[in-house]
Structures are given as structure tokens and as C-alpha cells.
Amino acid sequence: MKENFIKNYLSNTIEEFHKITWPTKDSAIKLTMIVLIVCVIAMIVNGVVDSIFQQLFSYLILK
Secondary structure, X not given: OHHHHHHHHHHHHHHHHXXXXXXXXXXXXXXXXXXXXXXXXXXXXXXXXXXXXXXXXHHHHHO
């Protein structure tokens, strides 16, 4: 029973693997650039928000 399960699982996995459509090199580069740009924007936004909260808390603590 367990042997049959493993054999079916591996067979189905290989079958699904053959259905994958891989992106072209140009598409992969474009998508990677989009991810990097979004990460940089998120990093900048988080840095600005962190700076604002840091100044706010230091103002509240020192007063």
C-alpha cells in the first residue's frame, strides 16, 4: 500500500513538472527587476515610517 502511494506520488509529481511553462530570459529579467524595485520602494517607505516613529517617541519620552 505504501509503495503504491509513493509510486503514484512520484509519478504525479513528474507529470506535473512536465506541465510547467518556464519564463523566457527576458521575462525573468523583467520580473526580477520589478521585484527589486518593489523591495527598494518598500525599504524606503519602512525607513521613513521608522524615522517618523523614532522622532515621535523620542519627543514624547523627552517631554
